[in-house]
Amino acid sequence: DAKTTQPTSMDCAEGRAANLPCNHSTISGNEYVYWYRQIHSQGPQYIIHGLKNNETNEMASLIITEDRKSSTLILPHATLRDTAVYYCIVRRRQGAQKLVFGQGTRLTINP
Amino acid sequence: DTGVSQNPRHKITKRGQNVTFRCDPISEHNRLYWYRQTLGQGPEFLTYFQNEAQLEKSRLLSDRFSAERPKGSFSTLEIQRTEQGDSAMYLCASSFGTSGSDEQFFGPGTRLTVL
Numbered sequence: 001d002a003k004t005t006q007p008t009s010m011d012c013a014e015g016r017a018a019n020l021p022c023n024h025s026t027i028s029g030n031e032y033v034y035w036y037r038q039i040h041s042q043g044p045q046y047i048i049h050g051l052k053n054n055e056t057n058e059m060a061s062l063i064i065t066e067d068r069k070s071s072t073l074i075l076p077h078a079t080l081r082d083t084a085v086y087y088c089i090v091r092r093r094q095g096a097q098k099l100v101f102g103q104g105t106r107l108t109i110n111p
Numbered sequence: 112d113t114g115v116s117q118n119p120r121h122k123i124t125k126r127g128q129n130v131t132f133r134c135d136p137i138s139e140h141n142r143l144y145w146y147r148q149t150l151g152q153g154p155e156f157l158t159y160f161q162n163e164a165q166l167e168k169s170r171l172l173s174d175r176f177s178a179e180r181p182k183g184s185f186s187t188l189e190i191q192r193t194e195q196g197d198s199a200m201y202l203c204a205s206s207f208g209t210s211g212s213d214e215q216f217f218g219p220g221t222r223l224t225v226l
Contacts, residue, residue, distance in 0.1 A: 041219075042219055042220075043115070043202050043204070043217030043218050043219050043220050044154065044202070044204075044217045045217065046214045046215065046216065049214070085153075087153060093213065097213060098144065098156035098159060098167065099144075099146075099154070099156065099204075099215060100156070101153025101154050101155070102153055103152070103153060104153055
């Protein structure tokens with residue numbers, strides 16, 4: 001699986017959009033970008049995934065660059081409950097695939 | 112609650128003792144994963160089951176570790192002769208493997224402390 005690079009930490013004001021970047025320059029054509037988050041003392045939670053088109057669900061939006069070498073997870077109106085570690089993971093979608101977690105980005109939402 | 116459950120949530124043991132953790136996946140999920148997470152790190156894959164078959168094991172899973180999933184339902188992870196380095200959060204995840212979808216749903220984890 002391709003390696004990902006994320007900033008170690010970020011801060012965002014409550015109510016503002018939180019934009020979390022991820023670099024995955026070695027991503028291959030059959031690999032998807034997945035985002036999970038882990039709130040303190042809980043198991044990771046799936047957020048969203050995408051291949052090459054932008055994706056949106058009730059939790060977030062995922063913007064993937066045209067060359068697919070980077071992506072941005074957007075939390076449109078961040079709340080204090082969005083404070084968590086966010087993991088960007090690249091993996092093939094077909095078949096059973098273990099998740100390879102990096103260090104993630106520790107996002108702190110400030111009141 | 113129909114999510115993944117894990118028991119116990121916390122376990123404190125003395126070095127050298129054996130411990131066993133249980134994971135109950137979401138009922139219709141045929142895939143089950145175990146991960147381990149140490150402080151400040153992301154989770155690391157340990158092993159994976161499809162139904163009752165254990166299909167992949169990480170080299171992190173030493174011979175002191177064994178996992179089972181009898182009848183393809185719940186799973187147990189046993190650690191024999193625990194060491195202080197085994198102290199970690201042990202996470203279980205399950206998924207409903209279809210031709211394309213394998214989003215994993217995680218349980219709350221079992222936190223192991225080896226004294």
